[in-house]
Amino acid sequence: MSDPYGAGHGPERTAAAFAAVYGGPPAGVWAAPGRVNLIGEHTDYNDGFVMPLALPHTTLAAAAPRADGRLRLHSGGVPEAGVIELRIAELAPTAAPRGAAARWATYPAGVAWAMREAGLAVGGADLHLDSTVPTGAGLSSSAALEVATAAALNDLYELGLAPQRLARLCQRAENAFVGVPCGIMDQTASACCTEGHALFLDTRLLTRRQVPFDLAAQGLRLLVVDTRVRHELADGAYANRRASCETAARALGVRALRDIPYVQLKSALADLGEDDRLRRRVRHVVTENRRVEEAVALLDVGEVRAVGPLLTAGHASCRDDFEVSCPELDLVVESANAAGALGARMTGAGFGGSAIVLVTEADAERIGQVVRDAFAAAGYRAPRVFPTLPSPGARRLA
Numbered sequence: 001m002s003d004p005y006g007a008g009h010g011p012e013r014t015a016a017a018f019a020a021v022y023g024g025p026p027a028g029v030w031a032a033p034g035r036v037n038l039i040g041e042h043t044d045y046n047d048g049f050v051m052p053l054a055l056p057h058t059t060l061a062a063a064a065p066r067a068d069g070r071l072r073l074h075s076g077g078v079p080e081a082g083v084i085e086l087r088i089a090e091l092a093p094t095a096a097p098r099g100a101a102a103r104w105a106t107y108p109a110g111v112a113w114a115m116r117e118a119g120l121a122v123g124g125a126d127l128h129l130d131s132t133v134p135t136g137a138g139l140s141s142s143a144a145l146e147v148a149t150a151a152a153l154n155d156l157y158e159l160g161l162a163p164q165r166l167a168r169l170c171q172r173a174e175n176a177f178v179g180v181p182c183g184i185m186d187q188t189a190s191a192c193c194t195e196g197h198a199l200f201l202d203t204r205l206l207t208r209r210q211v212p213f214d215l216a217a218q219g220l221r222l223l224v225v226d227t228r229v230r231h232e233l234a235d236g237a238y239a240n241r242r243a244s245c246e247t248a249a250r251a252l253g254v255r256a257l258r259d260i261p262y263v264q265l266k267s268a269l270a271d272l273g274e275d276d277r278l279r280r281r282v283r284h285v286v287t288e289n290r291r292v293e294e295a296v297a298l299l300d301v302g303e304v305r306a307v308g309p310l311l312t313a314g315h316a317s318c319r320d321d322f323e324v325s326c327p328e329l330d331l332v333v334e335s336a337n338a339a340g341a342l343g344a345r346m347t348g349a350g351f352g353g354s355a356i357v358l359v360t361e362a363d364a365e366r367i368g369q370v371v372r373d374a375f376a377a378a379g380y381r382a383p384r385v386f387p388t389l390p391s392p393g394a395r396r397l398a
């Protein structure tokens, strides 16, 4: 199976690339990972529960401070954009870097902007970024980019910000500067996850707990399947689902659907009357929050394999009630489960992107091949399949 780290990816190489771009060594190198969400999909904007884990794939930021207030940005993934130069004092959402090639720079520039807006004493910097997180695959390369940048600036300017605070600044950057209405999950996962654990996050209270998810010790693996498709409806459908949830919460007289406990689901559905679609949207969110709590309870007592059926049930709910799956994601789940996987589901917003499959270590290779064969037989583009273990969150490497 493919090397999840990417050949040669590491702090030395990123520091050398920094030196080649800027003509001197960086002050340090920071890493921030991509993530998958184990369970709890489309719950974050309903103030609900999520449970992501960090991938071994990381974005590395090599950085050095600058005394002149300039922010210079370069990405190994977008060499054609060259070095993009901005001024911290002039950063504004309305004056974000323009042009398709420079769009990537809105993410790190947004982080510096969010810090400045929060009254933090952030100054100029040179940054070079390298990443092994697949982009646009629902694995949160955007959060990895933001959090790597934030971790670097936090240390360079001795801001002393805790990981959760960095995550909130990064979310603000993505919402207000880049213009993507994401929840708090991705950035929190990248900033706060720890090795061998999934992160149980209450997206309203922002309380979080590391839940043991030691797949290696149990002889298990999580296969990530990047379908390499992203369907046209994705953005519109995301906004539409958010709006439906807000409509339902208003109709039910609650602040957010998180406030409907599982035991009140039946009466809530009855209160919603004839609107079958709205009822199914609500049923997904309420049962999905319940599945997160069930998964936490199982993992707390070491019943890792028993999480498998919850994943598959979560997928059915995303597919049938929330209608955010697609044929490629469904095929991953069906083919993997038919081949003996412990459970599988789409992960991330849906309409393409990635799925996760819980497998035994012994079955990982075979089931990965079954999924690839199923894609070939269906005439789909070959997916990227790789086994993962819960990995560390953001950290300084050098």
Ligand code: ADP
Pocket (backbone or CB within 6 Å): 059, 075, 076, 077, 078, 103, 104, 105, 107, 129, 130, 131, 134, 135, 136, 137, 138, 139, 140, 141, 142, 143, 145
């Ligand atoms: P996801 O977060 O699921 O990967 P997004 O659409 O939210 O998908 O973010 C992908 C975008 O993030 C890319 O199109 C690019 O602009 C930016 N990006 C992520 N990683 C890098 C990187 N290492 N270098 C430059 N841009 C990056």
Ligand code: MG
Pocket (backbone or CB within 6 Å): 140, 141, 142, 143, 186
């Ligand atoms: Mg993203």
